Amino acid sequence: MDKKLIAECEAYSKEYMDYLSVAKTERRAYSQAVKLLEKAGFKDISKFKTLKLGDKVYRGYHGKTVMAAIIGKKPMVEGIRVVGGHTDAPRLDFKPKPLYEKDGVVYFDTHIYGGIKKFQWLVLPLAIYGTIVKKNGVKVDVAIGDKPGDPVFMISDLLPHLAHDLEQKKLKEFFPAEDLDVIASVGKKEELLKIIKKEFGVDEADFLSAELEVVPAGMPREVGLDRSLIAAYGHDDRVCAYAGLSALLKLKGTPDVTASIVMCDKEEIGSMGATGMQSSFFENTVAELLVRQGSTMDIDVRRCLEKSTMLSADVTAAADPHFKDVDSTGNEAKLKGGPALSKYTGGTSKGGASDARAEFVAVVRKFLDDDKVTWQMAELGKMEKGGGGTISQYMARFGMDVIDFGTPLLNMHAPWELATKEDCYWTFRAYKAYFEA
Ligand code: MN
Ligand code: MN
Numbered sequence: 001m002d003k004k005l006i007a008e009c010e011a012y013s014k015e016y017m018d019y020l021s022v023a024k025t026e027r028r029a030y031s032q033a034v035k036l037l038e039k040a041g042f043k044d045i046s047k048f049k050t051l052k053l054g055d056k057v058y059r060g061y062h063g064k065t066v067m068a069a070i071i072g073k074k075p076m077v078e079g080i081r082v083v084g085g086h087t088d089a090p091r092l093d094f095k096p097k098p099l100y101e102k103d104g105v106v107y108f109d110t111h112i113y114g115g116i117k118k119f120q121w122l123v124l125p126l127a128i129y130g131t132i133v134k135k136n137g138v139k140v141d142v143a144i145g146d147k148p149g150d151p152v153f154m155i156s157d158l159l160p161h162l163a164h165d166l167e168q169k170k171l172k173e174f175f176p177a178e179d180l181d182v183i184a185s186v187g188k189k190e191e192l193l194k195i196i197k198k199e200f201g202v203d204e205a206d207f208l209s210a211e212l213e214v215v216p217a218g219m220p221r222e223v224g225l226d227r228s229l230i231a232a233y234g235h236d237d238r239v240c241a242y243a244g245l246s247a248l249l250k251l252k253g254t255p256d257v258t259a260s261i262v263m264c265d266k267e268e269i270g271s272m273g274a275t276g277m278q279s280s281f282f283e284n285t286v287a288e289l290l291v292r293q294g295s296t297m298d299i300d301v302r303r304c305l306e307k308s309t310m311l312s313a314d315v316t317a318a319a320d321p322h323f324k325d326v327d328s329t330g331n332e333a334k335l336k337g338g339p340a341l342s343k344y345t346g347g348t349s350k351g352g353a354s355d356a357r358a359e360f361v362a363v364v365r366k367f368l369d370d371d372k373v374t375w376q377m378a379e380l381g382k383m384e385k386g387g388g389g390t391i392s393q394y395m396a397r398f399g400m401d402v403i404d405f406g407t408p409l410l411n412m413h414a415p416w417e418l419a420t421k422e423d424c425y426w427t428f429r430a431y432k433a434y435f436e437a
Helices: 004-021 028-039 189-200 204-209 234-248 281-291 298-307 356-368 390-394 420-436
Strands: 056-061 065-070 081-086 093-100 105-113 128-135 139-145 182-186 209-216 221-223 229-232 259-264 307-312 340-343 401-406 415-419
Touching: 004 028, 004 229, 004 234, 004 420, 028 056, 028 065, 028 128, 028 234, 028 259, 065 234, 065 281, 081 234, 081 420, 093 189, 093 204, 105 209, 128 204, 182 189, 204 209, 204 229, 209 229, 229 420, 234 259, 234 415, 234 420, 259 281, 281 298, 281 390, 307 390, 307 420, 356 401, 356 420, 390 401, 415 420
Parallel strands: 081 259, 081 307, 307 401
Antiparallel strands: 056 065, 065 259, 093 105, 093 209, 105 182, 128 139, 128 209, 221 229, 229 415, 340 401
16 A cells, blocks of 8 residues: 555544444444434434435434435436445343342343354453433433443453363353353342442343443554554444445545445344344335435335345455464455455355345446455355355345445454454445445
């Protein structure tokens, strides 16, 4: 990269790290995105009776999922462009009745959210974020573990001196999921409840209607003497979701084709639920956009969706020199190779994949090369080693062209994931090139 690009890459990385520092849960990723959208002149859809060329609009859902768009020159029935990423990340959720006392230690009982390697969550400073909703509807926001002076939390592990039996066990078995519980205090549960009442004004029963998430404590950091990497919790998939957001915010002028982003929830548990991409939120939002441009027929929604295209903005595995036996040799994503375009995901048989058609791949290649974007073509891994999926299949259902395209990561789904600054920057540039093509 030349000097100008390096400076742009550094500036972008800083912005992204600032976003990540705030966006430690899907709710916070959402509110921070809305803040940035409003600052850039985007308005809530309820403020628009009609929508015209160049209007900047967003529609949020349950404070977790958001779609934003800039209305383009072509009528929307001829299709729109979508960059869709997710903002939820693997973590430990509080159970509805989280508090229990065992031999003088009080714990928060947790439930795993998303695919984790359990042992990575032991002996790590942890923070707790979330919302408690009281019966009268009052919401209590919880954010503890990241402010200076805050306490952190931890899951304990066995000392090596006494771990002889434990070390004979299989990795998967050596720490039961039910034991991934966080030390809340030492003493009596009643004493802890008094502290909770004093700090947050809630009773034990209020945990029944709460969403509290245990995430790694700490802010994103630069990694390596060359500072070429960023270590952070939740790169997957805030790195792509933010790149899409940033590409939309920095779009100059009015696009030919309506440019839009989706930052959605629940991808890590199969995109289920009202705020996941299997819900009608996206379809309904497209209908809401169309009706404000004079379309009242349902067929217009179908036509728009079928003629649209989408970059399924989700991370992929970067080849790790220490784990070469899982690489699809010659088809693996390399660090600093730019975002990886994956024609298909899935496992050995492409099961569950949305296999993009070659014609669409050619279109994507062209706008990337025309804009001199660094990018690479890749598969997630070797056959018969595993696999994964993204939201692409749920969007392809509408008949639109969709392709997976996102940042390569080292140690994806670990409490701290690694991405190179260059790959983060080129992901943003790639999405911007798509909107501007
Ligand atoms: Mn993902
Ligand atoms: Mn994931």
